[in-house]
Amino acid sequence: MNRQTISWVVLLMALGGGGYYYWLQNQPEPLPAGIAASNGRIEAVEIDVAAKVAGRLDDVSVSEGDFVTAGQVVARMNTDVLEAQLKQAQAELARDHTAIDASKSSVRQRESNKEAAEAVVRQREAELKLARGNADRAEQLVKSNAISQEEAETKRAELFKAQAALSAAEAEVAASDAAIAHAKAQVIGAESSVVAAEATIQRFEADIADSTLKAPRDGRVQYRIAEPGEVLGGGGKVLNMVDLADVYMTFFLPTEQAGKVRLNTDVRVILDAAPQYVIPAKATFVADVAQFTPKTVETAEERQKLMFRIKARIPPSLLKEYIRSVKTGLPGMAYVRLSEDIDWPADLEVRLPETAETKSP
Numbered sequence: 546m547n548r549q550t551i552s553w554v555v556l557l558m559a560l561g562g563g564g565y566y567y568w569l570q571n572q573p574e575p576l577p578a579g580i581a582a583s584n585g586r587i588e589a590v591e592i593d594v595a596a597k598v599a600g601r602l603d604d605v606s607v608s609e610g611d612f613v614t615a616g617q618v619v620a621r622m623n624t625d626v627l628e629a630q631l632k633q634a635q636a637e638l639a640r641d642h643t644a645i646d647a648s649k650s651s652v653r654q655r656e657s658n659k660e661a662a663e664a665v666v667r668q669r670e671a672e673l674k675l676a677r678g679n680a681d682r683a684e685q686l687v688k689s690n691a692i693s694q695e696e697a698e699t700k701r702a703e704l705f706k707a708q709a710a711l712s713a714a715e716a717e718v719a720a721s722d723a724a725i726a727h728a729k730a731q732v733i734g735a736e737s738s739v740v741a742a743e744a745t746i747q748r749f750e751a752d753i754a755d756s757t758l759k760a761p762r763d764g765r766v767q768y769r770i771a772e773p774g775e776v777l778g779g780g781g782k783v784l785n786m787v788d789l790a791d792v793y794m795t796f797f798l799p800t801e802q803a804g805k806v807r808l809n810t811d812v813r814v815i816l817d818a819a820p821q822y823v824i825p826a827k828a829t830f831v832a833d834v835a836q837f838t839p840k841t842v843e844t845a846e847e848r849q850k851l852m853f854r855i856k857a858r859i860p861p862s863l864l865k866e867y868i869r870s871v872k873t874g875l876p877g878m879a880y881v882r883l884s885e886d887i888d889w890p891a892d893l894e895v896r897l898p899e900t901a902e903t904k905s906p
Contacts, residue, residue, distance in 0.1 A: 579882060580880055583855075585857075588793055588873055589789060594782070662714060673711050684697060764789050806828055812826040812828050863897075
């Protein structure tokens, strides 16, 4: 081997050794026992702002990326058809109120007719009583030849006439009762129509109010799904927004580690986009069913391959403080303590960016 070849070999060995030393120096320190780690992704609760009833979208007042507050108007649906239907329902309500007044007037009239019919009945009863007395006296007088048989038959005929007149008067009272019942039924029907018309008005008013679409929570607009002028069906989506007060990272741990994670235990989150910061979180969910399973789980070794989903939620108070910096979809690492007796290493102590409130003057 000549001198030049030896020089190249020495140079390559030196470079390899230097590279290996650099690789060793840049390897992350191993985690202490009792702390588990897994990669995950920042997620947030997503909310769809949708049209309640079918119609044309008039306006969308926010853009993708805008921050919105709960109750803020974000879009408006056209309400021309609903307002026309509301006017129709209001007209029907006025008509039904008039029908109630007319039906109540009819009831009063039928009750007056009944009172008159009852007065006639009392008159006919008196006439019948008189005719019966006359007929009875005539029967006695004809026996003593005080009056003729013809006169006695006349009195009996008057009795029959009085009985017929009373029956007719009583029938008139019964007819009056039926007329009163019918008129009262009309009142009830008209009052029911009023209730139905009022309910219809309330429904149209609610639909008109709901045509002004508002943000249900504080958050950020993620997508504009529909644009002004589009016709949407009932439930048609207009916007998709994320609730920046409910942000979490989902990650997976194997059986042995997942079984030791307690609810509300501390979690540390480090994002790939900002590795200099350590974000605090809490384990708020541990799945009780494996999310993915090997083909066979008969052996202990295979059971250890089961992976369970864990959700680490970032405190809402912290999110509110850094709401302008919150972004979903970012990947990173989650670190969780498997025992409360274990201290966090220095590189996993909480480190957050400064805000206007935390910066020193």
